Amino acid sequence: MINITLPDGSVHQYEAGVTPLDIAKSISEGLARNVLSAKVNDKVTELNRPIGDDATVQLLTWNDEDGKHTFWHTSAHLLATALQELYPGIKFGIGPAIENGFYYDIDFGEHQISSDDFPKIEKKMQELVSAKTPICRREVSKAEAMAEFGGRGEVYKTELIEALEDGTISFYESGSFTDLCRGPHLVDFSPIKAVKLISLAGAYWRGDEHRPQLTRIYAISFPKKKELDEYLAMLEEAKKRDHRKIGREMGLFMFNDMVGKGLPIWLPKGTDLRLRLQDFLSKIQKRYGYKQVITPHIGGKQLYVTSGHWDHYGADSFRPITTPEEGEEYLLKPMNCPHHCMIYKNEPVSYKELPLRIAEFGTVYRYEQSGELHGLTRVRSFTQDDAHIFCRPDQVKEEFIKVMEIIEIIFKALSFENFEAQISLRDPNNTTKYVGTDENWAKAEQAIVEACQEKGLKARVEYGEAAFYGPKLDFMVKDAIGRRWQLGTIQVDYNLPERFGLEYIGSDGQKHRPVMIHRAPFGSMERFCAVLIEHTGGKFPLWLTPEQFIVLPVSEKYLDQAQSMLRRLEELGLRGTIDQRSEKIGRKIRDAELAKIPFMLILGEKEIEAGTVSVRRQGAGDLGSMTPEAFAQTIEGEIAEVMK
């Protein structure tokens, strides 16, 4: 007999060789029906793998991330099995579970495939599910594995096997399909009741653009048909929050082919919103001792040769601008740092002046690959809420904390709660590719980690993700359909101060090299606004929204009074417009509701006599009538609540 410890701490005795499924059955039939895989001593395994010794066991269902993972991983095998039967001779890459569903990378060789083939593939998958095709694990030696896959010409699989250690290799068989796989899997396909192929995409083998491009099929599956329907409905809902759609509908921004792809144009309302965000940040920055500057949109080529950017990115960027003067060349600025370095160099700097914080809403131009452009989140011209902090090495941590505070204030004011933070550090096994001394790196990395600890910020640490010039801390937020975008960033830079020969005079009278910190709490105004639109669905916070209210006169007879009401409210510090059309009030309300204007102020005979307006809240309905002063107070009160 062996002792099995369950998550609640209870210990049960079973025969040696008991399987997780047996354990589930002994607990309840319902659990046995829903269990997908099990965590045995913290390792996820399949339900039919015998347990030989005392162990802690956690039974995993759809509600556990690991259970879901098993489900989707098996679904990927289901997809592969179906494809193997439909398209003999295709070669398989990899097929993992992902955040939402799974994919399989396949070299279709001669076969042509398009999304028109999806129904056929889905049907084949359903057949395999109905047949309760079992999935069997088999451990093989490296030689056997190579022989089996090599014999079939599975070049991708053999490459994977190459890299594996003998004795750790396992196969999973389902129907006619055998896959190299660590597992674990469901014991058969039958729990996969609903499956949907989502999209087709090209994906380079091992993510390397110099290697063959495989066809990736994205799909998702669920234990219940209803869950699939709900998921698809959720995706539809998310599409309604797409910033590209809302941006057009609300008149926030536009694109135009003649202006050029990836070059956004901010329309009046979008500009209003953006400037309000910029003002908000500017005020905070002033409090934190930043000096605001303005620099040109172009810079001499030599500036970027000195900074190193020309060597690094020159070939893949906008071409230099030439002039009638022989040899004169300028670049559209891809970043603001070199200009700011020149500001630093303009006068000798004493240690007493540090940290020096130079801020600019700086518009930069980057020649992003055309396939990568995406609404406002990835563009070729964008404005960074940039600043560069020049400080002594011992000030890095304190400055980091101050920047984190600014980001905290902003995210709080906009209710960005579900962000992720990532600390990117050096690859400890390969320190040669980085510039700067070991001592400084160690100091800066430690400063970042400690700053996060002190601020109580939970950040994921990634080794090898640092830029060659320094470690960084990034803030990521998801968009409507779950894509992650990097917004705020704080980066330490040892490179530019070196290249530009920046120095300050220390208390010892000697010259020293300052550390430079790049930081952008929003990241860029474009991307930030895009994510903000998707988070709010266009219902912006009152302090930010371009139009806080719209006056709706009941008939054209009251237009004059509407005008004076608007003036009165503007005097009280609010902003809004009047619906002057000769439409019925119901129509005006409908249009204002759809335009997501927070407050509708209805003005008719009753209100004019009483000197009030009837207030209607977008999405919430009639709030009754009040004086303009009382209305202004309501709005101010709400704003103060958020901003405190």
Added chain:
RNA sequence: GCCGAUGUGACUCAGUUGGUAGAGUAGCUGAUUUGUAAUCAGCCUGUCGGGGGUUCGAGUCCCUUCAUCGGCUCCA
């Protein structure tokens, strides 16, 4: 840049096996003067993304190019 898809009036979309473009919304004009989510009538709107080809005839088929969408790669 690569893989796949899409492109019809300002917007959303229809347009059978190729037969010479249509609806709703928006806009304009007029009537209506309206009380909490769509007043009525009339009018206008298109090189069917661009270019080339096949055909008696192309929005429909082919080639090419541009843009957009979903991914990959990249992202100072």
